[in-house]
Amino acid sequence: MVEKKEKPKAVIVGGSIAGISCAHTLLKAGWEVQVLERSSTPPTGCSTGAGLALDPLSQRLLQSWLSRPELLLEYSLPLATEQVEISPLRSLHSIDGESKRARVLSNDENFNFRASHWADLHSLLYNELPSDIFLWGHLFLSLCISDDKTSVKIKARVVESGEIVEIIGDLLVAADGCLSSIRQTFLPNFKLRYSGYYGWRGVFDFSERENLETVMNIRKAYPEIGKCLYMDLASNTHILLFEIPKKKINWVWFVNEPQPQLKARSMSMKVNETMVKKLHQQVDEIWVPELAKVVKETKDPFINVIYDCDPLEQIVWDNVVLVGEAAHPTTPHCARSTNMALLDAFVLGECLLKWGLLDLKSALAEYQSLRLPVIYAQVLHSRHVGRIKQGSTLSDRERFDPSAATTTQNFPELQIRNTPFLDDVPRVIDLI
Template sequence: MNHSHDLPHQEKPKPKPKPKPKAVIVGGSIAGVSCAHALIRVGWDVVVVEKSRKPPKGSPTGAGLGLDPLSQELIGTWTGRPELLHDITAPLTIDLNQAIDDEKTRKILARDENFNHSAAHWATLHDHLFSALPPEIFLWGHLFLSFSFSYDKQSVKIKAQVLDTGETTEVDGDMLVAADGCLSLIRNHFLPDVKLRYSGYCAWRGVFDFSGIEDSETIKKVRQAHPELGKCLYLDLAPGNHTVLFEIPNKRLNWIWYLNQPEPDLQGNSVTTKVRDDMIQKMYQDAEKIWHPALVQIMRETKEPFINAIYDCDPLERIVWDNVVLVGDAAHPTTPHSSRSTNMSILDAAVLGWCLEKWGSEYLTAALEEYQSIRLPVASKQVLHARRVGRIKQGLTLPDCEPFNPNTATPEECKMLPQSGLPFFGHNPLLGSSDLLLAGKR
């Protein structure tokens, strides 16, 4: 007699869920936290290894930056709080290049009223991105030492030193994302002969905090001399020099002065240098000979100005090896003249996320090859354009034109000055921004 119908109904065993793929991101700067957002959104587990002992929240270091419209939209989709980004940025709608002569008289060389960027402070933007991530994914105070592939190249293991204890620890993942900056050790592993290229000039820079002294003579005079502060990127050009001035939120002015000089002797793994008091005093005296007194006064009242040596790198031939991928300044160190460093980092992260989602983790090689094919040609052209613009603004030689003199420049010569001359300004070849934003919203 068959009693099989009396047996309890047996369910098919459920297939085991596939383990989530895991990425190890080396570097917790804006490129690193952007990648964390983009990868978590497309189903990856993420660990961020960062040598700083804590997030840079509230840090006065770092400087102002310009975010383009696509970066702003991407950040809004990652955090889900675009209104908060609006609160920590200020409009930069005008890009204004002016010549300044020996009499401190200014003449407009190029004015673009459709610049359409926003100004932010580096540390504030970092905090905005960091705060929207799960805090447990960060390994703070971990100094990256080295990495190795598994025998089948399917996984990667990184070694890091825990700075507080001196111990060495290991982290495994399916993919290594090198977001370790322009002096990237991971890039150096694959491309030991690639060196940063000194631009021929350095930048004095600082952030002037005028909170509580909004009615001071200094601020009155700087607003008189720069009536569109708060929405304008001001660039003053003198032979062999140029300055940048713009307002960032929380009552701060970001200023930069680029000046031609031999390559400085930098200590350690950094492109910034601490300055002595006598160097600062000389900077003030030199500034008085060239720049508008209102700007010089801002320089004088800025706490702890510092020197940034300006480097970039010839475009790389590749930014992907097996399951290792370069992003941000590790992939394309650039001079700052096209406001690209942060924007390129954010776009790298978005494109990487889009490619990983499109191909799935089982086709990781194809995903990373597509990421490289999209980002490498665009970033390479933008790096070379920023280099050229920097040399023009500094009056340095170029093979195809005479050194630029802002006081005698023709309208034709001034066409290179606005940032809108950047290749791919405002659009992204091979990938519509709507694709990236849809990927970001999932």
């Protein structure tokens, strides 16, 4: 008689939002979970980092994982509207001390997203999990699938001591990001595609100076901020901004530049004083003074280099599965990266719950079949939207010229609402 195993074990490599979301769904599916993360400690909620736009489906999923669902509302702000605008020419920015208003190209008043800070969302999810499932300061080195395909052995190095440890599980979940080492194991010739531009990012913190003139002016220039995602377009560039909780404004400015030489395994690039000085000069040349002032008064702006890849044809190998940016490096123009990762986690958990350990192969095959069509459509659509907004060469039309665009034209591609599968995601069950 074969002894029945009490719980299957999943090893998740990567403790960012994709990884800890999978931890939630796999625990709910009855799995034992171990999370390996190379960072030595959990994030502490620093003021820099990314603002996130969470779609309605992601909001429902997140609330289903929280013991107090109302906390998501406390840690996020409504983005009820998405507004795409043409920024006026710099020479017309100021007339009698007042900024000339931008022309609105599209306005979605039923956007229904919510804005959060990456660190806040991570903290919400992390605090709901047992602390003993995390192995902090563990760097993934290699994997080995057993001959009978029933287990996978992971080698990792303890960063602090240099000790090499081995961990065996029934399933390996690769949530190790855009530069995934696990993906590279199966696709050794894989290369990311540089988009042709990078993003200056920053979070302007006005929590202790709400009456600052800069804050009053940005609220006057962008009167719906606090409930609207603004997207301003200029020639060969665009910038977005929205408010996130705790009196902060998140902004991202996309700049056409040759591919930077990154020195570390990171999509973010450290900047020096000369680079920041150039940023301040350029922002004055292009954007309205109220917005330029917010950028110039943001502490510690940084560069996020924008990559994606052609959609993968496979995201499962035996008992190894890719999720999040490991499965679909994506440009940020349709707010897909985090939202796709959350849905990856949900679908994976439901497939495992449906099929159980006795048929892990079918569970992972269903996960792959459900996610690949969505990944394919959303990655390529986001790439296309980015090329339009940055004035890049397009195969099916002339380059987009904001100065020649009129408000009577239809620009459905510029709206996040029109992302493929946004409201019609292939489902495992009817819970979503």
